[in-house]
Each structure stands twice: as C-alpha cells, then as structure tokens.
Amino acid sequence: xxxxxxxxxxxxxxxxxxxxxxxxxxxIVDELGEEGALEEVDVVTTGTFGAMCSSGAFFxxxxxxxxxxxxxxxxxxxxxxxxxxxVDAYLGATQASAGNSEYYGxxxxxxxxxxxxxxxxxxxxxxxxxxxxxxxxxxxLLEDLNQAIMVNPRNAFQRYNAAANAGDRQLYxxxxxxLPRCGNITYSGAGTLSPLPNDPAFRVIGGGxxxxxxGTQGMIIGEGTQHSAGSGFGNLMVTGDMKQxxxxxxxxxxxxxxxxxxxxxxxxxIPVLDLSIVRSTAVRDEDILTEIIDYGIxxxxxxxxxxxxxxxxxxxxxELEGDRVKTSPLxxxxxxxxxxxxxxxxxxxxxxELALPTRSINAxxxxxxxxxxxxxxxxxxxxxxxxxxxxxxxxxKTAARKLLKGETNHxxxxxxxxMLVGIVTTFDVSKAVVHDGKxxxxxxxxxxxxxxxxxxxxxxIAAQKLERNxxxxxxxxxxxxxxxxxxxxxxxxxLFGGRWQR
Amino acid sequence: MKLLLTFSRKRESDPGRQPVIARIVKETGxxxxxxxxxxxSTAGEVLIDVPDQDADLIRRRMEETxxxxxxxxxxxxxxxxxxxxxxxxxxxxxxxxxxxxxxxxRIQVRQGACVLCGKCIRACPHQALSQQQ
Numbered sequence: 224x225x226x227x228x229x230x231x232x233x234x235x236x237x238x239x240x241x242x243x244x245x246x247x248x249x250x251i252v253d254e255l256g257e258e259g260a261l262e263e264v265d266v267v268t269t270g271t272f273g274a275m276c277s278s279g280a281f282f283x284x285x286x287x288x289x290x291x292x293x294x295x296x297x298x299x300x301x302x303x304x305x306x307x308x309x310v311d312a313y314l315g316a317t318q319a320s321a322g323n324s325e326y327y328g329x330x331x332x333x334x335x336x337x338x339x340x341x342x343x344x345x346x347x348x349x350x351x352x353x354x355x356x357x358x359x360x361x362x363x364l365l366e367d368l369n370q371a372i373m374v375n376p377r378n379a380f381q382r383y384n385a386a387a388n389a390g391d392r393q394l395y396x397x398x399x400x401x402l403p404r405c406g407n408i409t410y411s412g413a414g415t416l417s418p419l420p421n422d423p424a425f426r427v428i429g430g431g432x433x434x435x436x437x438g439t440q441g442m443i444i445g446e447g448t449q450h451s452a453g454s455g456f457g458n459l460m461v462t463g464d465m466k467q468x469x470x471x472x473x474x475x476x477x478x479x480x481x482x483x484x485x486x487x488x489x490x491x492x493i494p495v496l497d498l499s500i501v502r503s504t505a506v507r508d509e510d511i512l513t514e515i516i517d518y519g520i521x522x523x524x525x526x527x528x529x530x531x532x533x534x535x536x537x538x539x540x541x542e543l544e545g546d547r548v549k550t551s552p553l554x555x556x557x558x559x560x561x562x563x564x565x566x567x568x569x570x571x572x573x574x575x576e577l578a579l580p581t582r583s584i585n586a587x588x589x590x591x592x593x594x595x596x597x598x599x600x601x602x603x604x605x606x607x608x609x610x611x612x613x614x615x616x617x618x619x620k621t622a623a624r625k626l627l628k629g630e631t632n633h634x635x636x637x638x639x640x641x642m643l644v645g646i647v648t649t650f651d652v653s654k655a656v657v658h659d660g661k662x663x664x665x666x667x668x669x670x671x672x673x674x675x676x677x678x679x680x681x682x683x684i685a686a687q688k689l690e691r692n693x694x695x696x697x698x699x700x701x702x703x704x705x706x707x708x709x710x711x712x713x714x715x716x717x718l719f720g721g722r723w724q725r
Numbered sequence: 726m727k728l729l730l731t732f733s734r735k736r737e738s739d740p741g742r743q744p745v746i747a748r749i750v751k752e753t754g755x756x757x758x759x760x761x762x763x764x765x766s767t768a769g770e771v772l773i774d775v776p777d778q779d780a781d782l783i784r785r786r787m788e789e790t791x792x793x794x795x796x797x798x799x800x801x802x803x804x805x806x807x808x809x810x811x812x813x814x815x816x817x818x819x820x821x822x823x824x825x826x827x828x829x830x831r832i833q834v835r836q837g838a839c840v841l842c843g844k845c846i847r848a849c850p851h852q853a854l855s856q857q858q
Contacts, residue, residue: 272810274850326852399814400848407817474810476850484850486810539816539826551817553850555810557830 224261225497231265232576240265242570244563245416245493245504252505260501266570266577267504269418270435270490270562273411273554274476276397277377277448278485279315280333280465283369284344286310291356293346297321298332298363305346309354313374316475316485328483330475333373336365337437338470371465373437377447379489381419381457382513385410385536385550387528387543390519392691395480399553401518405528405543408515408550413559414508414533418491419457421504427493428459429580435490435566436461438469440575443491445582451590459584461489472562486555490562492570494577508534515543521684523592602685603678605717606699606708612637615644615666622665623652633696635706636669642704645669675700676710682718685710726780727760727797727837730771730787734764740790741769749786755779760840772797772840800857801839802846804832808853815845815854 234240241264243251248267252260284293286309296305296312300322303312318329335342341362350357365371386398387405394401399409414420422428430445441463450458472488493504513536514527531541537556540547569575611629613622614637622634626649636645651668662668676685676697685697689712696711734741741764750757761772775783784794802823811832816824821838824845846854 273812399850400818400844402818409814409817474851477852478850479847486812486850549817551815552813555812555830557811560830 224258226261226265226495228494228496228577228579231494231496234265235570235573235576238571238573240570242266242268242492242567244560244567245269245421245506246560246563249415249505249507252501257498257501257505260505261495261498264495264501266567267421267493267495268435268490268563268566268570269413269416269421269493270488270559270564270566271379271413271417271554272472272486272488272558272562273413274397274478274484275375275378275487275489276317276484277315278333278373278375278487279313279329280371280373281311281313282371284310284312284363285367285369287356287359287361289356290354291346291348291359292351292354293359294348295346297343297345299327299335299342300345301327301329301332303329317482319482325479326477326483328475328477330483330485333465333485334470334473334475336371337465337468337473339365365466368466372462373441373465373468374444374460374462375436375447375487376460377449377458378461378487379418379447379459379491380412381417381423381452381455382511382533383411383456385513385515385531386518387515387548388519389517389528392519394518395478396518397478397481397484398518399478399551400480403519405546405548408536408541408543408548409553410513410533410536410550411553412533413554413556414511414537415506416556416559416563417511418489418493419452419459420506420511421491421493422500423452423455423457423503423586424499425452425457425580425584425586426503427496427500427579428491429584430582432491432578432580433575434461434463434492435488435562435569436463436468437465437487438472438565439463439467440569443580446584446588449590450584450588452585453587453589456590457584457586459489459491472558486558488558488562490566492566492575492577494579508532508537515541521687522681600682600718601678602676602680602682602699602708602710605682605714606678606710607714608708610635610698610706610709612706613647613665614639615664615669617665618663619652619655619665619668622647623656626652631696631709631711633698633709633711635673635698635709636665637706641706643673643675643698643700643706645671646673646698673698677701678707682710682715686715689715726777727772727774727801727840728780728784728787729795729797729841730769730773730792731795732769732771732792733767734769735767740792743790745787745790745792746771746773749783749790753779753782753786755783757783761842797839797841801836801841802834803855803857804834805853805855808851809849810851810853812850814848814850818844818848820844 303314316330388401447458699708
C-alpha cells in the first residue's frame with residue numbers, strides 16, 4: 224500500500240489528518256505493525272533545538288536621505304557583511320562584537336531584533352555620485368526593516384559527535400566545557416526527534432519542503448554546507464522570514480571561551496507515504512549511533528574514545544574506560560519536543576500543508592577536508608637535533624658545565640636507558656647554587672613533569688604549549704620517549720625571515 | 726547545612742591565623758566537613774557542612790571567634806528561568822550532582838548539595854546561572 228501526498232494534504236485541509244511526533248512513532252509501529260502504521264499515520268513531525276553556529280539573516284534597511292551605499296555595517300557594534308547591494312547586509316550568529324564583550328555577538332543581535340528591541344545601526348561608505356552619504360547612525364526595529372530573511376547555511380545535523388577530553392587541561396569548546404581526564408561528556412542533537420535520522424535516505428526531505436524554523440514556517444533550500452550524508456553527517460540549508468519568528472525558538476548563547484552561537488528550533492514534517500518511510504520514522508535513540516571524540520587532541524582527525532547510541536548518551540552517563548562519566552546535552556530536548564508538538568498542531572489545524580522536494584538532496588555525498596597548498600610546519604622541520612642532554616645521576620655541576628658549553632638554557636634529563644625523565648634549566652641550576660649544598664644530583668633539582676612534543680606535531684600546537692605553560696623550550700621525543708631534539712622559542716624565529724621554506 | 730565562613734588573617738590574633746575549626750570540633754564534638762577553602766595572605770573563605778541540628782551552635786561559636794557566617798541552605802545558585810532553555814550543559818560539569826533532568830527534561834536543582842565552585846556558572850551557554858550574593 225502507498226499513500227499519495229495529495230491524499231495527505233486533502234486530509235490536512237479537511238482537518239482530519241493523523242499527525243504524530245517522531246517520539247510517538249516507534250510505539251505506534253510496535254502496536255499496529257508497519258502496514259497498520261502506514262494506514263493510521265499521515266504525518267510524523269520532528270524537531271530539534273540546539274546550537275547552530277551556521278545561522279544568520281539578510282537585511283534590507285531601506286534607503287536614507289541622502290542615500291548611502293553601506294560598505295561596512297555594524298548592528299549594536301557587531302559587524303555584518305555588507306559586500307552586497309547598497310543597504311543590504313548579512314549578519315552571522317558567531318560574529319563577535321567589535322567591542323570587548325565576550326557575551327554579545329551576532330546571535331544576540333538576531334535575538335534582540337526578534338524580541339522587538341531597538342538595535343543601533345551604524346554604517347560607513349566612501350561616498351559615490353549616486354550614494355553621496357558617508358556615514359549613518361540610527362536605531363532600527365525589526366518591523367522597520369523591509370526584509371529580514373533568515374538563511375542558515377548549515378542547520379539540523381543528522382547526528383553530531385559527542386565530546387570528551389582525555390587531556391589534563393580543561394577545554395572550552397563549541398561542545399561546551401570539557402573537564403580534563405574525561406571528566407564529562409557533551410553531546411548535541413535530539414536523537415529520535417531530530418529531522419534527518421527520520422529520513423536518512425532524503426526521500427521526502429529536500430529543497431522546497433516547508434518546515435518549522437524559529438517559530439514560523441520556513442523552507443529547506445537544499446543540502447547545507449559541509450553536508451556529508453554519506454558519513455552520517457547530513458545537514459540542511461534552511462530559510463524563513465525572521466520578522467515572523469519568536470524569541471522562544473531563537474536564542475543567543477555563548478560557549479565560554481569559544482564564542483557566540485544561536486540556538487535555533489527546526490522541525491521537518493514527514494509525510495508517511497509508504498512502508499520505507501514508516502520504517503525510517505520508527506527510528507529509536509538506540510539505533511542512532513555516534514562516536515565520543517577526544518577533543519584533548521588538537522587536530523582535525525581526533526581519535527574516537529567509544530561508539531555510543533543516543534539512548535546511552537540520554538541516559539545521563541556512559542561507561543568510559545571503567546568509569547561512569549556524566550553526560551550533558553547541549554541542545555534542549557524539552558524545546559525539541561515543543562518544536563515537534565507545535566508543528567503537529569499547525570498541521571492538525573490545517574495551517575500548513577506538505578510538499579515533496581523540488582530538488583533532492585544527495586544522500587551519499589561526503590564532505591572533503593581542505594586541500595592545503597600552504598603546508599602547516601611540523602616540529603621536525605624547526606627543531607634543533609643537536610640537543611645536549613644529561614643523565615639523572617650526574618652532578619649539578621656537570622649540568623652547569625653542559626649548559627654553558629652547549630649555549631642552551633634547557634637540558635633534557637635521561638635515565639639509564641636513554642628515556643626522557645625530566646628537564647633542568649639554567650634557572651634550576653642557579654637556584655641550586657643559591658640554596659647551596661643541599662642538593663647534589665641532577666635528579667634532585669630536575670622538573671619531572673616535562674611538557675614535550677614530537678617530530679610530527681604541528682608547530683602551532685607546540686607554540687601553544689610554550690605559551691600556555693610559560694616556558695621557552697620543549698624536548699622532542701619519539702614514540703619510545705627518546706629525545707630526538709629540542710624545540711626552543713628561538714627555533715620558532717626560523718618561521719620568519721624566509722628561513723623556513725614551505 | 727552549609728555555612729560559608731569568611732575571616733581576616735591580617736593580624737596574628739585574627740581567626741584566620743588560628744586553628745579555629747579544629748578547636749570548635751574538639752570543643753563541641755560536632756563533625757565539620759570542609760567542602761571548599763580559599764585562603765590567601767590577608768583573608769579566607771571556607772565552606773563547611775554541618776549536621777542541621779548543630780548549625781546554630783557552630784554558627785554561634787564561629788561568630789564568637791570573629792568569623793562571619795552565612796547560611797547557604799537555600800538558593801546558593803540562582804537559575805534564571807527566562808534564560809534557561811533546559812539544555813543540561815550544567816549537569817556534567819557539576820562535581821556535586823546538583824543538576825538533573827526531571828521526566829519532562831526540565832532541569833532540577835538540588836540546592837543543598839552545592840559547594841559554590843562556580844563551574845556551572847561559566848559553563849552555562851545561556852548565562853542563566855548566577856551565585857546568590
């Protein structure tokens with residue numbers, strides 16, 4: 224049996240369509256079977272409410288007198304992109320305030336506008352014959368603007384990697400605060416209620432499909448930027464009239480130490496046309512898998528610590544290497560439910576009809592990494608391979624002699640097997656001399672907790688280690704913890720003045 | 726009950742230079758659990774947990790030594806319900822399990838457990854949490 228979209232839309236118009244949320248669907252399929260569910264249910268509504276950094280809006284401010292071709296535009300001191308026609312601009316959610324506030328950005332301007340607050344518009348121009356004015360400052364309200372069209376390039380991810388941090392330093396990321404030594408796990412997405420897991424083949428989700436966006440009716444434009452449905456990370460580019468949106472479904476946020484972002488409510492109604500859609504909308508949290516990624520590794524390809532389902536993540540804790548680790552969603556499941564419930568009411572009330580995609584979305588595409596023509600330098604290329612070292616049971620005086628002779632300030636300390644066990648600096652030696660006599664051996668004065676690097680580490684990360692720990696050199700070790708060189712702040716100077724060829 | 730003690734330690738005779746807590750434990754026999762302490766060269770702040778029935782006694786004894794005492798039993802952490810969207814970012818950063826979801830995925834706050842470490846305040850993406858002054 225199949226059901227046409229026409230039949231479903233007729234039922235919506237007549238006010239007798241059967242609409243359920245994606246959370247209710249699995250139990251219905253269990254009870255009625257797939258055939259029974261196809262007969263019974265016309266529409267499944269989905270919803271998600273989470274941080275969607277890739278969000279923003281186009282504005283048309285109307286012309287001033289005398290007119291200005293706005294070249295640079297600020298809204299409440301947050302710069303919008305104005306490299307388009309005269310009084311148009313695009314403001315993105317993550318744009319930071321030009322002032323000093325860590326707690327105000329593009330997302331806050333968008334929320335303030337939707338909340339009906341006055342926003343200061345400031346613009347500059349070089350002045351032309353047709354647009355003579357060079358500067359303007361005025362207050363605008365959302366209702367004053369000709370258009371405020373939300374266009375979000377990348378929303379409603381199919382699923383998202385969960386995050387933990389196996390390192391020993393607390394991290395502040397777009398996945399929230401990550402405690403050291405895997406102290407917590409954060410995740411995002413509504414699982415069973417999320418739009419894309421309910422149609423991973425993109426059969427009925429595609430360009431032209433009407434959706435819930437920020438509290439009003441919007442539309443899917445097509446695949447989002449970085450869409451990678453082939454690897455389970457599909458997403459959507461969506462649009463909607465911001466002037467109709469509501470603050471309760473559009474909320475500015477700040478990920479501490481990372482920046483501002485916008486929480487957006489997105490919901491897609493799914494017409495139940497056939498058995499394959501019944502099956503895909505019966506998806507449960509148990510079926511939606513993701514990886515817990517170690518954000519302690521500051522690289523693009525971070526290792527996975529564990530594969531988990533959304534059911535495990537939503538349970539409140541996950542077992543990770545023998546410990547129960549607490550989980551935090553960053554998206555709001557309560558609000559995701561509100562999105563799906565409101566979408567359900569709209570359809571039941573006949574105020575929203577469904578449409579099939581006019582442009583389909585590729586379900587196999589995979590996003591590529593950047594092709595980098597300028598290679599990021601590695602520690603191997605800058606390090607000094609003639610590192611002078613010392614063993615832990617040598618005398619401090621020997622260390623002093625080596626420091627002088629080697630014209631260095633840092634001596635990696637080795638054990639008998641040649642493994643790195645510490646570091647001694649000129650400062651440590653001077654200190655030992657001042658507090659004279661008590662300590663005799665290198666072992667007594669060395670720093671045992673050595674901050675180190677390895678030959679393949681990008682220099683940017685090594686430089687971050689130097690800065691963060693307020694030190695000026697890092698021993699470079701191989702996989703066996705043998706010293707193969709030393710990278711000092713002086714070596715970083717090679718990056719300048721053309722001595723390093725990329 | 727949780728009591729927040731603040732004291733000076735500028736002078737030799739100030740309570741911050743004396744083993745006040747140890748002395749009061751010995752005198753009263755009340756078991757005091759120190760949950761957080763932040764002590765610098767001139768002043769200190771210590772959060773202690775004491776059995777409810779002994780709280781008045783401990784408060785009185787502390788105050789007699791010159792320590793100021795504030796009870797933190799209720800609303801140590803204030804949640805702005807307008808700003809909070811019930812995302813749950815606070816849940817996993819809290820060392821005391823103060824936050825949890827109820828059956829409707831709303832945040833529940835167990836105030837009594839809070840030790841005012843402040844982790845949740847910084848971790849909240851919506852700036853909905855603050856410490857009551």
